[in-house]
Amino acid sequence: MDKVKVAILGGSGYTAVELIKLLLRHPGAEIVAITSRQAEHIADLHPSLLGRLDLRCEPFDPDALKAKGVQVVFGCLPHGTSMESIPPLLERGMRVIDLSADYRLRDVKVYEQWYKETHHDQKNLAQAVYGLPEVYGDKLAGAKLVANPGCYPQTAILGLAPLVANKLIELTGIVIDSKSGVSGGGRTPKLSFHFPECNESVTAYAVGTHRHTPEIEQALSDVAGAPVSVIFTPHLMPMDRGIFSTIYATPTRAVTEAELVELYRSYFADKPFVRLRTNPPATKDTTGTNFLDVCVKVVRGKVLVLAAEDNLVRGASGVAVQNFNRVFGFDERTGLM
Template structure:
């Protein structure tokens, strides 16, 4: 059994990790930390985990995380860069669900996240954990930077096109919408029920923290820098991301076939039939990205629709997928859950 620790087990991604790992046949969660809730049984805070998770939250300073095979950091930005290096030096493998190790340009990261990076030497060593593109590197990684939710939906939607060089990459557009759980489990005016319900708005139009992450990934795929306009929106949903992606065509191809061939062997990317319109509830609680490809009026702009559950394929599910790859397990192990309807 793989011995697992979770740092930061009280947020939405933390409890989603617990939900998935509690059903995983090859792992044993041995430690869950929370500085503010140490000593409280996990199932007291999250009754959905009763009779499945019998641990108590521990103070991270006292938890025996070095006895784990792998530790997940489901913490705010800035925590893993302080705490992960000691575990890595002790031989523990780490998956960080925050942004601490995603952006290779440390100065760029510091500019977007507003803090000095505590362990820049590990940034270069970290593997960006988008399995559909970096699977081979993830397999041997000691430290995996789990992608953000918006970056997952956007990169998977654009990947076949930019890799093939079939679209203009200087003016890509990503118009993305997210449910309120993407903001995390915290008290914040913008995500209060009375503020978010019956409402729909764009935010961070001048620049969102996920923009440099998406540009870095797409530039790697394209082999040169890309230009991207990324506009996120907050929707009155709990879960889900819907990304509508626009790209100007510069080379003719059977685009439906291109996507089907690119993702034909992928367990967690589903290319829908021509004319489909994926919705967020078709992926709710499932580790899958559903994609549809459109060419409106046969014109020169391609429209790609990409949907994920931000807490699963956009966070905890993708982290478990990366764990499976790192330990040589079937990639689908513990991730066979179907989407929840209605």
């Protein structure tokens, strides 16, 4: 089988470099173009790629990408910018896996409420598939537009899916307390990510207003078949990468830990990237991998779920490759194990 010709948008960013490294190891993918506003060799933007990829970044030009035979474009751009770039790619018959948040929320009013921005591409929103393969896997084969999921939401959605699918917890008031490494904020400098600001310090941010709240609720409501509401609080941690979520829920009946462990084991049995742990996972156990580690406990009548992942791999570029595999019919583990 010929390799799938791939382009990446936003070449200088963190998710782009992670994606490039994954795709260089993928037997079915060939990177033929990387776009950037900076006309540089990719190894000048990311010296870790020196000797691994000989490609000069180019300006974004959908016709030029089409002329190179690009079949799928990975969008590694900020939200808002992404929805400006994607329509001309779809019009020219290229598939898109978008790492931004622009196509994740089905209801445009919800997007505009939480992102405080007007949505400019409602037409393509309708055909976007939310790219969380463990939940929406049957919709991904041949998809034209995949909305890659957010980093925090994956820990919450997969951490809670077995419980909400089986109506074992109350569907309102679920508490999700999450911590992220600083790379979650991207490479573009910002005061709160400046070393003296965030080193040796922990703080919560976007309390009650974080954009991932409706994304978590949308997917969990799909799994539950009923509305789910959560209280999601993200924290910035003085580390490079990794996300850890501690989730508290109220059971709808008396449950035992052994029963829940068995439920999780069977729910994730055919999901190779979710690892069930008997002790709390650590972010470092997942660094550089596409694994999402989950542990379920019962404490004083409450259900606790502990989940860890690498925000740049499982949280972004790794799950994007998992989606690529599903879209093009590769085994979903290809290039990721």
